[in-house]
Amino acid sequence: MTSEGTRKLAADANVILSAVIGKSALRVFTAGRFEIFTTRFNIDEVREYLPHLAAKYGLSTDVLLLQLSLLPLQVKDEKYYAGKMREARDLISSRDEDGAHLLALSLALKIPVWSNDRHFANLPVPAYTTAQLLKHL
Secondary structure, three states, rough: OOOOHEEEEOOOHHHHHHHOOOOOOHHHHHHOOOEEEHHHHHHHHHHHHHHHHHHHHHHHHHHHHHHHHOOEEEEEHHHHHHHHHHHHHHHHHHOOOHHHHHHHHHHHHHOOEEOOOHHHHOOOOEEOOOHHHHOOO
């Protein structure tokens, strides 16, 4: 966890959603120790799910959208990692087809995945959970 490659992370929708509603993932974003990337696909997934979270927690969707916009997060379009999509789909499609975008980004940038989903375990890129990252802050 101390190598230069772990200073950058590819964040999955689940950790972004967690941060948006103020859960522990927000500490990873605000610690200033990581440069965090995600895909347009993942951001669209987050935006789609925000109204459900707002209703579940009694929060305003507008406030959650504002919180999302304030996260120090770099969003990459598919053209940025398109060259790795086939490899990513081959590696993860049997587990979670939607995970291919984030995995392709991770492969393109040569950085670890940050996700609380087990779908990213045992792949050719490191994967860390929020709990694992918090231990190193």
